[in-house]
Amino acid sequence: xxxxxxxxxxxxxxxxxxxxxxxxxxxxxxxxxxxxxxxxxxxxxxxxxxxxxxxxxxxxxxxxxxxxxxxxxxxxxxxxxxxxxxxxxxxxxxxxxxxxxxxxxxxxxxxxxxxxxxxxxxxxxxxxxxxxxxxxxxxxxxxxxxxxxxxxxxxxxxxxxxxxxxxxxxxxxxxxxxxxxxxxxxxxxxxxxxxxxxxxxxxxxxxxxxxxxxxxxxxxxxxxxxxxxxxxxxxxxxxxxxxxxxxxxxxxxxxxxxxxxxxxxxxx
Amino acid sequence: xxxxxxxxxxxxxxxxxxxxxxxxxxxxxxxxxxxxxxxxxxxxxxxxxxxxxxxxxxxxxxxxxxxxxxxxxxxxxxxxxxxxxxxxxxxxxxxxxxxxxxxxxxxxxxxxxxxxxxxxxxxxxxxxxxxxxxxxxxxxxxxxxxxxxxxxxxxxxxxxxxxxxxxxxxxxxxxxxxxxxxxxxxxxxxxxxxxxxxxxxxxxxxxxxxxxxxxxxxxxxxxxxxxxxxxxxxxxxxxxxxxxxxxxxxxxxxxxxxxxxxxxxxxxxxxxxxx
Numbered sequence: 242x243x244x245x246x247x248x249x250x251x252x253x254x255x256x257x258x259x260x261x262x263x264x265x266x267x268x269x270x271x272x273x274x275x276x277x278x279x280x281x282x283x284x285x286x287x288x289x290x291x292x293x294x295x296x297x298x299x300x301x302x303x304x305x306x307x308x309x310x311x312x313x314x315x316x317x318x319x320x321x322x323x324x325x326x327x328x329x330x331x332x333x334x335x336x337x338x339x340x341x342x343x344x345x346x347x348x349x350x351x352x353x354x355x356x357x358x359x360x361x362x363x364x365x366x367x368x369x370x371x372x373x374x375x376x377x378x379x380x381x382x383x384x385x386x387x388x389x390x391x392x393x394x395x396x397x398x399x400x401x402x403x404x405x406x407x408x409x410x411x412x413x414x415x416x417x418x419x420x421x422x423x424x425x426x427x428x429x430x431x432x433x434x435x436x437x438x439x440x441x442x443x444x445x446x447x448x449x450x451x452x453x454x455x456x457x458x459x460x461x462x463x464x465x466x467x468x469x470x471x472x473x474x475x476x477x478x479x480x481x482x483x484x485x486x487x488x489x490x491x492x493x494x495x496x497x498x499x500x501x502x503x504x505x506x507x508x509x
Numbered sequence: 510x511x512x513x514x515x516x517x518x519x520x521x522x523x524x525x526x527x528x529x530x531x532x533x534x535x536x537x538x539x540x541x542x543x544x545x546x547x548x549x550x551x552x553x554x555x556x557x558x559x560x561x562x563x564x565x566x567x568x569x570x571x572x573x574x575x576x577x578x579x580x581x582x583x584x585x586x587x588x589x590x591x592x593x594x595x596x597x598x599x600x601x602x603x604x605x606x607x608x609x610x611x612x613x614x615x616x617x618x619x620x621x622x623x624x625x626x627x628x629x630x631x632x633x634x635x636x637x638x639x640x641x642x643x644x645x646x647x648x649x650x651x652x653x654x655x656x657x658x659x660x661x662x663x664x665x666x667x668x669x670x671x672x673x674x675x676x677x678x679x680x681x682x683x684x685x686x687x688x689x690x691x692x693x694x695x696x697x698x699x700x701x702x703x704x705x706x707x708x709x710x711x712x713x714x715x716x717x718x719x720x721x722x723x724x725x726x727x728x729x730x731x732x733x734x735x736x737x738x739x740x741x742x743x744x745x746x747x748x749x750x751x752x753x754x755x756x757x758x759x760x761x762x763x764x765x766x767x768x769x770x771x772x773x774x775x776x777x778x779x780x781x782x783x784x
Contacts, residue, residue, distance in 0.1 A: 254591035254651075261648035262613050265625030272628055319524050322517045332521075339528050341752050345711055345726055346745040349733045350531035353538065353546030356737070360534075360547070388527070449618035452711060456733055466620045473624050473716065483628075486621050497616065 266490070273483035285484035294468075298488070301464040304379070305447035308386045312443050313436065315387065316394035320435075321428075323395070324402045333399065340392045348456050351385050352376065355457075377459035385457045386447055394439040401435025402428075445493055465489050532749060539742035546737050556743035563740070566728070572639075573708065573725040580646035581654075581703035587647070588654030588699055592692075595655070596662045611652045622649060623716030630717060637719030645717050646707045653706060654699030661695035662688075701759050 276282045288294065326332055339347070353359055355375040362372050375381050405428065413423040429436075449466035463471075465485055472482030534546075539557070543550035560566060591611065598604045614622060626648070630641045665688070673687045689696075711726035718727055725748075732741055 250590055251594045253587045254594050257587055257591070257648065257651055258607075258610050260629070261626075261645075261651075262610050265622070265629055266613075268628045268632065269621070269625045315524070318517075318520060322521050325517075326521070335525065336528070338753075338756065339532060341705065341709075341756060342532060342749055343709055343711070343726055343729070343745075345729045345733065346535065346741075346748065347531055349729065349741060349745070350535045352733065353737060354531060354534060356547065358545070358547040363547075388531070391524075391528070445616070445618060449620045450712075451620060452715075452730060456730075466618065469620045469624055470716075473627060479628065482624060486624055489618065489621060493617070 269483045269486050269490070271483075272479050273487050275480045277478055277480065282480075285480050288481060289484055289488060294485070297463050297468060298465065300462070301448055301466075304383065304386075304462060304464060305444050307383050308390065308447040309440050309443045311383065311387045312390045312394040313440065316391055316439065317398055317436070319391075320395045320398040320402055323399055333396075336392050336395055344389060345452060345456075347389060348385060348453050351381065351388075351457060355381050376457065377461055379458065379462055382454060382458035382462045385453055386450070389453070390443040390447065393442045397438040397442065398432060398435040401432035405431055441496065445496065448492070449489060535742050536746045536749065539739055539746045541739060544739060546739070546742070556739045557747075559740045560743045560747070566740075566744070569723050569725055569728050572722070576639075576643055576646055576724060577704050577707040580643055580707050581650055581700050584647045584650035584703045585654050585696060585700045587651050588658055588703075589689075589692075589696060591651065591655045592658040592662050592695075593688075595659060611655050613652075614649050615652050615656075619710070619712030620716075623713040626713065627716045637717055638722040641717045641719070642714055642722065642724065645713050646710065649710070649713060650703035650706050653702045657699035657702055658692055658695040661692040665691050697762055698759075701762070705755070 273285055274281055274283065276284055323329055323332055323336070355361055357372060357374075357376075359375075361375060365371060365373055409427055409431070410423060413427050418426065448464060449469075451464065451466040451470045454462050454464055454467045455470075465488070468485050469482050469489070472478045472485065538546045538549065540552050540554070541549050542553035542555065595604060595607050595611065598607060622645075626641070626645045627637075630637060630644070635641050635644070669687055669691070670683050673683045678686065709726070710724075711730060714724050715727050715730065718724065723731075725744075729741060729744070732738055
């Protein structure tokens with residue numbers, strides 16, 4: 242059997258890799274070296290290190306960090322409790338189901354919920370707090386993002402917890418560990434891989450999603466994703482947009498190297 | 510196993526309430542004759558009539574479905590070949606490289622995929638519209654379909670293909686009569702994942718769609734940016750029901766293999782986030 246014949250029908254796949262995986266990355270790199278008039282320049286990179294962009298990167302990071310942290314805070318106990326329910330597959334399915342509904346529709350719902358006359362403000366009225374501007378604030382952005390990312394944080398943690406050997410918990414208790422100590426010294430370290438993939442699944446999109454920022458935060462919060470969208474589709478400054486994209490790719494690669502590397506360390 | 514106490518049940522109930530509240534909130538107000546997403550005035554089906562009578566919207570729905578079905582079919586075909594390529598590459602290093610290249614589009618954020626495809630299509634001189642949207646949907650659906658098919662290929666015993674060859678089957682026969690039937694469940698779930706990816710995508714389409722062409726998510730986005738309009742609510746109720754049907758359909762398709770909800774849980778977990 243020769244390999245020659247086989248390679249024919251592999252062409253579409255290799256073509257796909259060349260055209261849609263490798264070429265786009267190279268094109269982004271290439272475009273980041275040109276200014277608005279099409280002249281070769283490193284100015285975009287210089288521009289990136291001006292306070293405007295640095296501040297944007299920092300806020301973007303800060304929000305992504307907040308979103309990841311809150312998702313983790315909510316998701317870990319939830320995943321833990323889910324592993325202890327009867328019919329856990331059914332409950333898991335119910336956690337997953339909302340993720341199949343278009344992100345935009347869920348975001349759109351919050352425009353109504355957080356609106357001036359929405360139920361949240363009604364509740365505030367009942368408690369005598371009075372109407373608050375909730376929409377178009379940093380808070381609403383973080384809340385909606387956490388809402389959207391929760392299932393993706395729960396899933397990996399849930400499967401990590403499922404793999405946990407329950408006799409280890411009994412052993413810890415027999416040896417006199419309190420509930421908190423068992424969690425801190427046994428359960429959490431053993432499920433750190435799930436936590437890590439959960440954080441990865443949340444952090445990167447949180448840096449780059451632009452529709453939530455646009456719809457919920459108005460123009461209050463500008464993330465790296467919003468900046469890229471702005472440069473490509475509004476101001477048509479593809480060079481600067483590509484430069485921001487290059488940094489986003491670099492951050493992503495760095496993040497994945499960090500998490501990938503330490504995962505090996507845990508499995509040893 | 511220890512049982513949950515009241516407090517932890519309360520936590521879970523609260524979580525589920527928060528997860529589902531916005532969805533039901535949307536659906537509830539789609540029947541509001543008051544025209545806003547607060548203060549329910551009376552029951553009406555007016556917005557559903559509006560949705561059904563909106564020919565522009567209907568065209569967009571058809572566009573979306575055509576793109577989804579066509580792109581997933583093409584992506585699945587490419588993915589079958591891709592899975593075969595990854596499986597039959599002998600060199601371990603080359604195999605890992607192929608796998609990493611395959612996964613690049615799964616982990617990269619949508620904005621980057623969209624922006625880079627926009628550059629690509631502009632340079633290649635492809636007019637933004639149906640073709641560019643179709644090509645990009647094919648492009649980002651391929652890797653997930655590969656990941657769905659690959660495990661089935663890996664589970665397949667190599668003795669089967671050896672036996673087929675010993676019995677005189679041509680290479681084409683081996684592919685169509687042995688390999689493809691065995692990996693059929695993988696092909697199905699690959700196609701299904703590609704379908705949901707395509708239906709769910711907003712950001713990439715937003716970048717590569719031209720003026721005259723639109724898919725449902727892009728249309729929803731531009732309407733939502735203009736503020737609340739209850740026809741979006743009616744539309745989302747319909748989409749929600751459609752999604753549920755799709756999930757149930759997928760559940761029954763894969764139930765024969767594994768009889769639990771894991772069948773749905775796994776691809777969803779693998780598929781990752783709306784990037």
